[in-house]
Amino acid sequence: MSARITIALDAMGGDDAPGIVVQGAEIASQRYPDVQFLIFGHEKEVLPLIEQTTRLKKVVEFVHADDKVLSDDKPAVALRSRRKSSMRLAINAVHEGRADGIVSAGNTGALMAMSKFVLKTLPGVDRPAIASFFPTLRGESLMLDLGANLSCDADNLFDFAVMGNAFARCVLGVQEPSVGILNVGSEDVKGHEYLQVASSMLRQADLPGEFVGFVEGDDIGKGTVDVIVTDGFTGNVALKTAEGTAKLISEFFRQSFKSSLLASLGYILASSALGKLKKRVDPRLYNGAIFLGLNGIAVKSHGGTDAVGFANAIAVAVDMRQQDIIKKIREDFDSLTRETLNEQAAFE
Amino acid sequence: MSARITIALDAMGGDDAPGIVVQGAEIASQRYPDVQFLIFGHEKEVLPLIEQTTRLKKVVEFVHADDKVLSDDKPAVALRSRRKSSMRLAINAVHEGRADGIVSAGNTGALMAMSKFVLKTLPGVDRPAIASFFPTLRGESLMLDLGANLSCDADNLFDFAVMGNAFARCVLGVQEPSVGILNVGSEDVKGHEYLQVASSMLRQADLPGEFVGFVEGDDIGKGTVDVIVTDGFTGNVALKTAEGTAKLISEFFRQSFKSSLLASLGYILASSALGKLKKRVDPRLYNGAIFLGLNGIAVKSHGGTDAVGFANAIAVAVDMRQQDIIKKIREDFDSLTRETLNEQAAFE
Structure with a gap:
């Protein structure tokens, strides 16, 4: 016990x-x-x-x-x-x-x-990140960093990917998590140079699951990957933009239902299903930002x-x-360090 | 004529x-x-x-x-x-x-x-920006840059604000546009230093309308300001995140209506109102990214x-x-330059 x-x-x-x-x-x-x-x-x-x-x-x-x-x-x-x-x-x-x-x-x-x-x-982590999970078309995804580090370098993003990967396996129960870096296009040449460096590092790192490269803002809602890695500035803006848009669209629906008697009746008939939807996207369900x-x-x-x-x-x-989770992340960083050392040794 | x-x-x-x-x-x-x-x-x-x-x-x-x-x-x-x-x-x-x-x-x-x-x-514009308008709770807002410039400095953001302000007055018909800079918090001390510099420049510039300082991601959907200014990386991610979230929430609603017979009946009653909503948020309505x-x-x-x-x-x-619009932007930059020259002259 x-x-x-x-x-x-x-x-x-x-x-x-x-x-x-x-x-x-x-x-x-x-x-x-x-x-x-x-x-x-x-x-x-x-x-x-x-x-x-x-x-x-x-x-x-x-x-x-x-x-x-x-x-x-x-x-x-x-x-x-x-x-x-x-x-x-x-x-x-x-x-x-x-x-x-x-x-x-x-x-x-x-x-x-x-x-x-x-x-x-x-050990091995330069900067902690703030992570949170949220609903997507495919279930739930995790995004980090959401604001702890406004500017990040390739090493930071690499660390975030390792930590997010461990969290997805341990806590979200995804055995083979897919990980992507948030960018303005999916092609390898897109975006800031440090994103390209981080991408190249993650391709070589061989983490459990799949590193898919770059994802875009609309991939957040699609749930294209289990873990989205980004700097704290972009992550914070993206998360709040998603929250704001969810409220906007819900409000538009609410207004539609009030716009005519027929629509109001329709709302009453659908209210049980819509109540379930409300529960599904209840922000309280996703409360709890994780310091990783x-x-x-x-x-x-x-x-x-x-x-x-x-x-x-x-x-x-x-x-x-x-x-x-702490033990898991510690082990992951430890094994990455050892792999890197072994690779270096192989070259010497 | x-x-x-x-x-x-x-x-x-x-x-x-x-x-x-x-x-x-x-x-x-x-x-x-x-x-x-x-x-x-x-x-x-x-x-x-x-x-x-x-x-x-x-x-x-x-x-x-x-x-x-x-x-x-x-x-x-x-x-x-x-x-x-x-x-x-x-x-x-x-x-x-x-x-x-x-x-x-x-x-x-x-x-x-x-x-x-x-x-x-x-004349006066260092870099053009990509702008687009989109629906909000208050009507329509304009955001720029959406991807022409991945990294920006304070001068770039200042220029974007001037151009966005002119566009809002001319094309959106807002006489006194409110302008905000996208950031991770609304307090003056938040975010990257160049955002704070841009904010301070805009406070002094006395553009038509109101410069409100910093806005956050959820202010996009709220329509807190008429013009949102940001770098091309953040703007691109925010715009696509909003698009993706709008699709996600709409899909959640669609699934809810299909989840029971009663809900399906409700959908049929509300279908005329929901059809109008669909037209209101039709992405084709907002097609046309503007090079300013x-x-x-x-x-x-x-x-x-x-x-x-x-x-x-x-x-x-x-x-x-x-x-x-071109003449308007040209005049705005011209008057800003003259004002700056006059201010400098006053100090000499």
């Missing part, structure tokens, strides 16, 4: 914190009866909420934190001056082995800066999420721990 | 050329009775098609071209070796004043390279479009001519 999993939660991050954090943990504790929680926050705000829970209060340890990270704290400032914040204490708990992962709906930049400082990156490349599990929940969304972010952290 | 407008067409570019070009011109000639056409292409392929038209054949002049640009021609190669191609001859016609604009559904890179070489850029910053009108039709889409690309060129 495996040891019980403990997830550390920053109760003070997020628009509706600490309420959504505690209620999200309550939902997650029902979904994962074996998971324990270590919650950090201000006792006056958080303890009364925990008291009101049914299941959570039996599986939670609460730790008071005097301070919290504010949503407009600069990452460097938060790193320096918020050492007693709920976010920092929760990350420390992962580093000290008291928790298996941390989930926060707080300031993304601060969470990344603190996680990187406390947990460190894995760190020596520890850190998941960022959307700041504006509700308890259901926060529970999904917790689920992502639990999945990552259950599938031992 | 103004002189009649003549549009030059490259009959040989596009997946279904020359058929869609000639039929598209026929549709356009019915919509714009005063517009004349100058069509370039291979006589054996194109003349019989023109013969079959009703209206077009009365308002067209046909010029035979031995050669054509292939879809996989490299831009530099096309520029050097396709001097007798239908595309090149059509661009020449604009330069020589025999036509007011050129429309082609052929190779984008070749069309840009040839147009830039033959027509030249406007050239000393002449050049419009690129989507290569895979049909005759209706090609007719819309012609309509974009006609609109640009009717609103005298």
Whole structure:
């Protein structure tokens, strides 16, 4: 029997914190009866909420934190001056082995800066990336980086591909993941030079699954590949563009149904099916941006999420721990390094 | 009475050329009775098609071209070796004043390279950009660059903003256009440094309308601003991501309607309203990528479009001519330069 999993939660991050954090943990504790929680926050705000829970209060340890990270704290400032914040204490708990992962709906930049400082990156990884999965015509795909690194070089993209590949195998359960680099065309000569270098490196790397080369923006929705690799600037714009377009088209449909009596009747008849669709594309289902490349599990929940969304972010952290993603990524980098060394040796 | 407008067409570019070009011109000639056409292409392929038209054949002049640009021609190669191609001859016609604009559904890179070489850029414009408009929650917005310049500096983005602003006023009819720079956050400190520099330049420039600073990917669908300025790499990815997501969500809706008998009945009742929606987001409506910053009108039709889409690309060129967009952009740059000179003079 495996040891019980403990997830550390920053109760003070997020628009509706600490309420959504505690209620999200309550939902997650029902979904994962074996998971324990270590919650950090201000006792006056958080303890009364925990008291009101049914299941959570039996599986939670609460730790008071005097301070919290504010949503407009600069990452460097938060790193320096918020050492007693709920976010920092929760990350420390992962580093000290008291928790298996941390989930926060707080300031993304601060969470990344603190996680990187406390947990460190894995051997072979220069920069951690933010990853997220989303619905496609073929199921689910993962994209990274979504904003941790505005500018990237070929080595960074290579690392992201290795990490995304490991995540797709472990957590999404895709045995042979397909990986592509986001570009403005699929031909090898397209785009920035560092993309071409990264592509050439990945062709030679022989990762599990298939490296398909370059993919374009419309391949995101098509689900052409399981893992899309890009720099943090482009990834952030692409993800938000997709979210905005999904809302736009849904709103257009909504307006259509309201445009005539007949259409309204049609909507009523189709409402059960459309309700299922709504569930299928519910952004809360895809809540939980994953920090990959760190020596520890850190998941960022959307700041504006509700308890259901926060529970999904917790689920992502639990999945990552259950599938031992950190070990997997570490092994992958280790084997790549050894292969490279062997190849070099063969040439000498 | 103004002189009649003549549009030059490259009959040989596009997946279904020359058929869609000639039929598209026929549709356009019915919509714009005063517009004349100058069509370039291979006589054996194109003349019989023109013969079959009703209206077009009365308002067209046909010029035979031995050669054509292939879809996989490299831009530099096309520029050097396709001097007798239908595309090149059509661009020449604009330069020589025999036509007011050129429309082609052929190779984008070749069309840009040839147009830039033959027509030249406007005074003050370092690099032309590709622009396109698209539906939003608030109406229509324009985005540029969509792929002409993979990397841009602050000056380029500034120029794009000036050109986009002029286009929004002239062609979209927005008197006081709002302009934003695409970024990963709306705060002034976000993103690449050159974006911050461009933003600061635009705040000082006092263009007509409002410069709102930075916008994010989800602002594209929201229609937060009339003009979105970005580099060609990000713009290309964002545009294709939006197209892909629109298809994804529409397909999800389609699947929902097929998922039960009740939902199918609902679809039938709502079909008239949904048909109108389909027309509203029909990509053919938004066909016609605009090359801005050239000393002449050049419009690129989507290569895979049909005759209706090609007719819309012609309509974009006609609109640009009717609103005298080139003169407008020229004046805007001229007044900006004079203002800058005056400011400098004031300091001396």
